[in-house]
Amino acid sequence: MKDEQVKGEHMLDDYSDALSAIFEQYLQTDTEITDKQRRILEAAVEIFSEKGYAAASTSEIASRAGVAEGTIFKHYKTKKGLLLSIVSPTIIKLGAPVVLRKLEKILEAPYETFGDFFRALLRDRLEFARKNTMTLKILIQEVSYHPEFQALLEELFSERIFPKIEKAIEHFQAKGDIKKLPSTTILRWVMTLGLGYVGTRLMILPDHEWDDEWEIEQMVEFITKGLAP
């Protein structure tokens, strides 16, 4: 049977975008994906982000996806396996290689400032968060209850993100761009400011009228002045 257009009330939005990180994962690993499996993932992301993993039931996911409950367990051994298949790719994409490549380019260009670096990073991650808002909300909500996520994030952060960013901070410190403070402190300031904007922008007050470019420029200026030696 083809897709029966039974529902269609909620959605039609941009799931090809909203689930980009997950689908990319399947593309990269050459794993075939069924139409019903895609609908299961879409429904699961919706419901997990709406009511949280623990309060979401597999029966509700099945009915919203328009499949039988057993179909979920044909593709994912457990409910937790379904969660993992949604969140894990997002964690991996979180410290995207794109950013790290960009970062190296910036470090090679001597005329770039710390502000330019921060602006590029923030724009890129804001775009990523826009495309993965629901999945990121699930990650944020569930990270404290699932040690696997903590381990993945811990590794990603301490072995990929932190060393690179630390190098960048030291680079701009040597250049005399920013004050010589512990990179952990600077990193925390920069990250919390960025996260604060992205979180407020997309999750807390998404309906507010936002001028992203203006806000980003103001933050760049704020950070540049605040971190001046």
Added chain:
Amino acid sequence: MKDEQVKGEHMLDDYSDALSAIFEQYLQTDTEITDKQRRILEAAVEIFSEKGYAAASTSEIASRAGVAEGTIFKHYKTKKGLLLSIVSPTIIKLGAPVVLRKLEKILEAPYETFGDFFRALLRDRLEFARKNTMTLKILIQEVSYHPEFQALLEELFSERIFPKIEKAIEHFQAKGDIKKLPSTTILRWVMTLGLGYVGTRLMILPDHEWDDEWEIEQMVEFITKGLAP
């Protein structure tokens, strides 16, 4: 002045502290509280913060509190009622009058700077968060799933916190202390920096060695420089 000598670094298991906001509520309303009821609250706070509201079972709360399951429902009509009785007082105390009174004093003293204002606020709220870490963790985790919490926070924020802080920001802007930017933007920066420190300090990396006073001073300097006109 008010700071008493700290006994040890790890005093998070001191419930007379950890549940201070909740018990204050009972004191203020002259409600009698049973020993078993106190133990139910303690167990509920522990388990809610450990595994989240939805994944916590009333039977586990009862057994950890050392009471029968029925006892919980003698005091709280529903499981959600138990959650509300834990989180609501914390939300109310979140925009503490102490802070607001302090704020007025600061505004009256013309020699105080925006940095002093921020320092006082951050110290006070860090202390509050230290005493209510588990309850605040529950609040943060559950706020997106319970509209009652959102309504309480919304009201607290837009009717008490925001107007006062906005007044303060405008005061320091008129004084020439800080740059004339929208108070929403400044508030977001100040709040996310503060929250970022408190959250990292108490919830993400509580076992890290922290020098609170040094970190606060650095943040004060960062903000002062960053917001300079």
Added chain:
DNA sequence: CAAAGAAATGAGTGATTACTCACTTTACAG
């Protein structure tokens, strides 16, 4: 002490949960 009401109990309830499995349908190569 005794009466009375409040506090506490724990077995019992129907609803819901994640998950299974024997079975049917579909897709597709030969």
Added chain:
DNA sequence: CTGTAAAGTGAGTAATCACTCATTTCTTTG
């Protein structure tokens, strides 16, 4: 077409859930 493996189904299952209630234990007070 036929054979076969994968995809999909949905009734069934044991466990667990929040919550009830008839009963017992404790506390207060005259």
